Amino acid sequence: MALDYLSVGLDPKKSNLFIQTKISPLFELTAYYMNLVTVSRLERNPTVKAEIAQKNFETSLPVGFLCYPISQAADITAFDATVVPVGEDQAPMLEQTREIVRKFNDTYDNVLVEPEMLLPTNQMCRRLPGLDGKAKMSKTLNNCIYLSDAADVVAKKVMTMYTDPTHVKASDPGHVEGNTVFTYLDAFCSDIATVNELKANYQRGGLGDVKVKKFLIEVLDSILAPIRERRSVYAADVAEVWKILSEGSLKANLKAAQTLSRVKKAMKIDYC
Numbered sequence: 522m523a524l525d526y527l528s529v530g531l532d533p534k535k536s537n538l539f540i541q542t543k544i545s546p547l548f549e550l551t552a553y554y555m556n557l558v559t560v561s562r563l564e565r566n567p568t569v570k571a572e573i574a575q576k577n578f579e580t581s582l583p584v585g586f587l588c589y590p591i592s593q594a595a596d597i598t599a600f601d602a603t604v605v606p607v608g609e610d611q612a613p614m615l616e617q618t619r620e621i622v623r624k625f626n627d628t629y630d631n632v633l634v635e636p637e638m639l640l641p642t643n644q645m646c647r648r649l650p651g652l653d654g655k656a657k658m659s660k661t662l663n664n665c666i667y668l669s670d671a672a673d674v675v676a677k678k679v680m681t682m683y684t685d686p687t688h689v690k691a692s693d694p695g696h697v698e699g700n701t702v703f704t705y706l707d708a709f710c711s712d713i714a715t716v717n718e719l720k721a722n723y724q725r726g727g728l729g730d731v732k733v734k735k736f737l738i739e740v741l742d743s744i745l746a747p748i749r750e751r752r753s754v755y756a757a758d759v760a761e762v763w764k765i766l767s768e769g770s771l772k773a774n775l776k777a778a779q780t781l782s783r784v785k786k787a788m789k790i791d792y793c
Contacts, residue, residue, distance in 0.1 A: 523762050525668045528752035533765045539773035540766055541596065546777035550595035553784060555588060557624040558617070563587050568613045575661065594618040598633050599777040606639040609647035610657055630787035633780075645708035654683030654701050666741070668748055675745065676738045684730045691729035702733050710740045 526538055541547065563569060569590060573579060578586060590613075597605055597618050607615055615638050622635040641647050648657055651664030658665040666678055682702050688695035697703040697720045706716045719736065722728040755762055785791040 523766055524752050524755055527755045527762065527765075528668060528748045530751070533769065537769045537772050538765055539769035543770040544599070544773050544777050546774070546781040547592070547595045547599055549781055550599055550777075550784060551588070551592045553788065554591045554594055554621050554625070557621050557628070558591055560587070562617075562620075563590060566590055566613050566617060568610055571610075571656075575659070590614050590617040591621070594621045597636055598622060599780045600773070601634045601776075601780065602636045603634060604639050605636045608649075608657075609640065612638060612640070625784075625787075629784075632783040632787045643708060645704055649708060650683075650701050650704055652678055652682050652701065654699070668745065669752065670745070671749070672742055672746070675741055679734050679738050679741065680731075682734065682737075684733075688723075688730060692726050694726040695723045695728070695730075697723060702730070702737055705737055706733075706740065709744060710737075 523538060526536075527533070531538065564587070569587065573582060573586075576586075593614050594617060597615075598621075605615055605618075615636065619635050622633045625633050626635075650656060651658045651662055652666070653662070653664045655662060655664060666675055670678070679702075682705075683700075684702055685695045685697075685700050687693065703716075703720060703723075706719070710716050715736075719728065719733055723733065782791065
């Protein structure tokens, strides 16, 4: 994951990268926040409900899983985050954080920052479907394209992507709505005119899925190629990556400890 962050261009001099489990104040904050949220509220969280169903947890729900949104709230508030970039499926999780912040500040003192949500401006990027056309990409469902995938792997995955089941022959009129390939083109191709032309040809018939998929492969490769190049540089010096994470974890610990201190003082449990 650290290689992913670095490969897409996050600069550790500007963006502090750290390992969550190294930040002990997060777990203490989570414990305090648990008293601000009801079980019924957690169970109503749409993201939690969807993942419970996906993982078949209906009859045996782990407490830690149900409390995951509270843990996320600790991750966010510990660093006084003002803006959090999310996908559409994570919007309910951030709203849960905002509720926790308001509840804490109203109950104790105004010491936590209420974050704003930052959604992608491109609607298609807010919730990318999986390669199989399912609602979203998921490691569990094995329907993802990874930043670390080699060019030939991406090409193979794109060629298996869900399109229009009624578009049997190239001459058949096709549908672009719900067609994963066109969804990805809308998300990642900056040449809107070409995409619109492909859509028109596909809808009236005469354009095969393979040709559209090959164009998508070119689009994705133009985005992923520089990411792969940066990744190879960092992967060649893993010791430096661990150093970045180690130094980042030290900084994160200090910041989170400051927030925890404010929280305990507000709760009047800052015993010496």
